[in-house]
Amino acid sequence: MKKRALVVCPGRGTYNKEELGYLSRHHQDKTEQLAFIEQYRQTVNQPSVHELDGKDRYSFKLHTLGEHASALIYACAYADFMSINQDEYEIVAITGNSMGWYIALSVAQALSPQDSITLIDTMGSMMKNGLIGSQLIYPAVGADWKIITDKKTELFTIVEEINQRAAHALYLSIDLGGYLVVAGNETGLSAFEQSVPNIDDRFPMRLYNHGAFHTPLMSQISDVGKDKLTTLDFNRPLTPLIDGRGHIWTPYSTNPQQLFDYTLGHQVTEPYYFNRAIEVGLKEFSPETIIVLGPGSSLGSSVAHSLINIGWQGISNKAEFVERQKRDPFVISMGMEAQRRFASFS
Template identity: 55%
Template sequence: MMKPKQRALVVCPGRGTYNKTELGYLQRYHRQQQSWLSQADNYRAKQQQVTLTELDSAAEYSLKQHSAGDNASSLIYACAYCDFLTIDQDQFEIVAVTGNSMGWYISLAVAAAMESISALTLINTMGNLMHQSLIGGQVIYPLVDANWQPIEGRRAHLLEMMAAINQQTDCELTISIELGGMLVFGGNELALKQLTEALPLEQGRFPMRLFNHAAFHTPLQQVISLQAKQLLTQDLFQQPHLPLVDGRGKLWSPYSTDLALLWNYTLGCQVTETYDFTKAIQVGVKEFAPDKVIILGPGTTLGGAVAQSLIAINWLGWQAKEDFIERQKTDPFIISMGLEEQRSLIAPQ
């Protein structure tokens, strides 16, 4: 007798997830997806860009080349989409899809709201626009302590600091991403300089400036939004086959989505307003009650943000980091395909 399928919420990664340890990801895990990768490579070659196969099979990881927006976005998409294709559909029923930041674009492909190569067109175009302009940047700073408990008064203090910086001449600073136990600030160079100088060192690495990242999800990207709407038309979109949760926590339902609204959100406020990944995860588990949360690769950095988002609503009775770790030891609720030992729980052997 076959075991019933487990319900899974799929989470798509954003920028910054393909790093030195991920070099060769496509070669290691996705040789069987060569037909799709060839289509993607042909698209990139026609744009006179380095192919994804060339990038992934490079002898060494190059921070300058691999993290640049015109390369990183499409490379991460290819890894994540191919990961999705390898999920054992006999074992899992995908009940909804969400993502972090650029992961929203990947979600559109996973949920079939775009054909996979149309999604590559979207992702590659946005990556190019961001790379060419590289308006502003991002800085990340924690809201929680080492046990993933909220630091009393931290959020209020950071918001006060942000407001004070915005009072200064020529400074523009806002919240780019709500990322579980982290805040990602987006702003222009002068504002980010003020912020990093004012913030105390935390956990030996924060405040952390994200290399080659523009001020995503802020009003500074208004010009990118306008350019994208001129280059990318609504006919790239289609009715999703799976429910989507966007960066506001809004649901987009299969077969009843207004494609004009989806186009406008994707290239409009998704580009210029705060991306609330925390809410997206919380809405995803509340609405769909998954048995598992599957985080597509590459990278392993998103698991903490997902767990922190769940701890904040006491999901599964989790109140702290130790609760999450204990559950993961015996029956993982969050499965990251970027982890060798966990992807084996998902992909057919």
């Protein structure tokens, strides 16, 4: 009998130095299936994803640019999705983090692959002439991977207070497992950095080449996106989709126009609640496993935080999660060499 699987699509920031060569390592057999991405990028005079993936050295300035990172991540995740052994897994729902929503639309077939790369590349390239705002990430989770509710509430209060100051813009961008992604203008972000303790000489961590997505600062980007992408052919997904509000788009009741409006409206300008999407996926679809598409594996920890937060299947802390993973992995991160074999033909 097939295992029920919830698929999670990655967002920006998942293709890093360790992921260089991901396509060549795992997907040399899928050049033809990814040709639509290369054809599109050729028409807009951008380097091919295989060229970027095949560089001798990872470059922050090159590989993290929105117009490159988005297409690279899409290519890796799309190829990973095609590698899932669907003789063993029944995909019951699909969700994603931030840009991962666009990838989810593709693999659920709410958009064709060609329309998906148009969406991903257009939105990823929207700020190539200058970022609007920026993002940083800060933890609200303990060493046991339990989300600290009081700390989270305190951080929300700090964000709201800073946003009330003159010339300061600061908002919650993504509720990401045990982390908060905060976005705003330079004045707002600097004020936040001065208002919270430094943790492990790592946090608060600025996210390089990331604009202030999922905040009102993106209103103009949302409007331009709607104007540029009116020809995209949105359809009812073939597999249920869970968005950044925890809303379910089913194959039976989805209104394509509303899906377009959400994708280029609310999803761009309002917070993305990844925790909520995972919780809804678990409670509404009862998956026997969660498959996190690559590249990268960092999203797996955010999924684990969400599991622990609701005590899913009795998992209440990091030690219990790690023990479960050793015994019978519930979360399969395809970006991890040791885990992708559980989900993939390769």
